Amino acid sequence: MKRSILAALGLATSLAMPAAAEDIKVGLLLPFSGVYASLGNEIEAGFNLGLAEFGGETDVTFEILREDTEVSPPAALGKARKLILQEQVDVMVGIVSSGVLGAVRDMVHGAGVPLIVANAGNDKATGAACSPYITRMSFSNGQINRPMGTWMAEQGIETVYTLAPDYAAGRQMIDAFAETFTAAGGEIVGQDFTPFQKTQDFGPYLAQAASSGADAVYVFYAGGEAIAFVKQYDSFGLQEDLPLYGSGFLTSPLYVNAQGEAAEGVVTALHYAPTIDNAANAAFVASFTAETGRVPSEFAVQGYDAARALIEAAKTGANNRETLANALRQVSFDGPRGEMSIDPATNNIIQPVYVYETVAGEGGLTQQVLAQLPAEADPVNGCEMAAPVSN
Numbered sequence: 001m002k003r004s005i006l007a008a009l010g011l012a013t014s015l016a017m018p019a020a021a022e023d024i025k026v027g028l029l030l031p032f033s034g035v036y037a038s039l040g041n042e043i044e045a046g047f048n049l050g051l052a053e054f055g056g057e058t059d060v061t062f063e064i065l066r067e068d069t070e071v072s073p074p075a076a077l078g079k080a081r082k083l084i085l086q087e088q089v090d091v092m093v094g095i096v097s098s099g100v101l102g103a104v105r106d107m108v109h110g111a112g113v114p115l116i117v118a119n120a121g122n123d124k125a126t127g128a129a130c131s132p133y134i135t136r137m138s139f140s141n142g143q144i145n146r147p148m149g150t151w152m153a154e155q156g157i158e159t160v161y162t163l164a165p166d167y168a169a170g171r172q173m174i175d176a177f178a179e180t181f182t183a184a185g186g187e188i189v190g191q192d193f194t195p196f197q198k199t200q201d202f203g204p205y206l207a208q209a210a211s212s213g214a215d216a217v218y219v220f221y222a223g224g225e226a227i228a229f230v231k232q233y234d235s236f237g238l239q240e241d242l243p244l245y246g247s248g249f250l251t252s253p254l255y256v257n258a259q260g261e262a263a264e265g266v267v268t269a270l271h272y273a274p275t276i277d278n279a280a281n282a283a284f285v286a287s288f289t290a291e292t293g294r295v296p297s298e299f300a301v302q303g304y305d306a307a308r309a310l311i312e313a314a315k316t317g318a319n320n321r322e323t324l325a326n327a328l329r330q331v332s333f334d335g336p337r338g339e340m341s342i343d344p345a346t347n348n349i350i351q352p353v354y355v356y357e358t359v360a361g362e363g364g365l366t367q368q369v370l371a372q373l374p375a376e377a378d379p380v381n382g383c384e385m386a387a388p389v390s391n
C-alpha cells in the first residue's frame, strides 16, 4: 500500500518501518465538534477518498495533521498558528465556517501558506481580502445564491421573506439572493437573522415569516441548524401556503434523512447534488457509497476535489509553500460537479449551479435537478491579486 494512502488514513506515523519524512505536510483544519461537526467529518471522508483514488498518479507522499476548529474563530486561529508555526505544514486544507475563514485569513496570507478552502464561502476571501495563497475548491456565498434570486423571480415569485444565522455566511448569502431577486423585479418583504449556534426554537421567527404575506421564504441554514429549521418549518404547517426555498445546504444529502418528510418539496440551489448526470459523478457516487455506506454530499465532493487539486499541484513538482500556492491556482479538471476551473482574477472556483427539489425516491429522499444554471465567475469584488508567487 502506498504511503500516501496510509497517510490519508492517519497511519503514516505508526508504520513499523524507518521513519521517512513525507514529501508534503498537510494541515487539515476542520470542525470535528460543534454545529458543523458532521460537515467536517464528511469533508475529511471525501478528502481521504480523493487521496486514495488519485494518489497513485504521483510518487509524492502526504502527511496529514488534523486539527479541530470547533466552529470557533479564536480556537481555529490557535490551531492554524500551531499548524503553520510549530508543525511547519506546507499546505492547509479545510475551513467550514465563513467566520473562521475571516479570522485565519491574515495569518495564512502573512505566513505565505497555501490554503485550499474546502467549504467556507466567505466572499471576502476571494474578493477584497483575496490572496495568492488562498484557493477555493468549494463555492463562494454569492455564487450559490445570486442565480437563485433570478431563477425564483422567473418562476413568478414576487415577494420573499428571508431568514439566516447571524454571521458572515448568513448575511452574504441573503444579500446575494436579495440583490438579484430585487433586480429581477421581486421584493423582499421582511428579513431576520437568528443568533448563530444559539437558536433552537425558530418558532418566533417562523411566526413573523407567516404573517409577512410573502409568496415564499428563502433561507440559508446548514448542519444541525438546518435539521432543526426544516423540521420546525414543517411542524408549523407552513410549506403548503409559504413554500420554502434556500441554498442547498438546507437539505444536504448529508442530513436530509434526519429531516425526513419535512424536507419533501423544498427547492434549493447548489453546486452539487449526487444525482447530477455525468460519468465522473457516477464513479464518485459509487466509490464514496462503497467506502461509507451513504451517498456523497456537497461537503464530500469538496474534500474529494481538494485532494485532487493537491495531487494535481504535486504532479507539477510543487513541494513547498510557494510552489504549491502557485500550482494550486492553476489547477483545472472536470469532476463530479461538472466542468470547473479556478478564476485567476480571484482564485475562486468557477462551476455550474444546480436547482434541485428534495423528493421521495425509491431508496428514501433524493434530489431531483430542476435546472442547471450557467457557471459564472464572481465579480472581483475589490480583489487585487498580487503577482503570482515565483517558482
Ligand code: PHB
Pocket: 036, 096, 097, 098, 099, 119, 120, 121, 122, 169, 221, 222, 223, 249
Ligand atoms: C460558511 O460559513 O461559509 C458555510 C457553512 C456551512 C455551509 C455553507 C457555508 O454549509
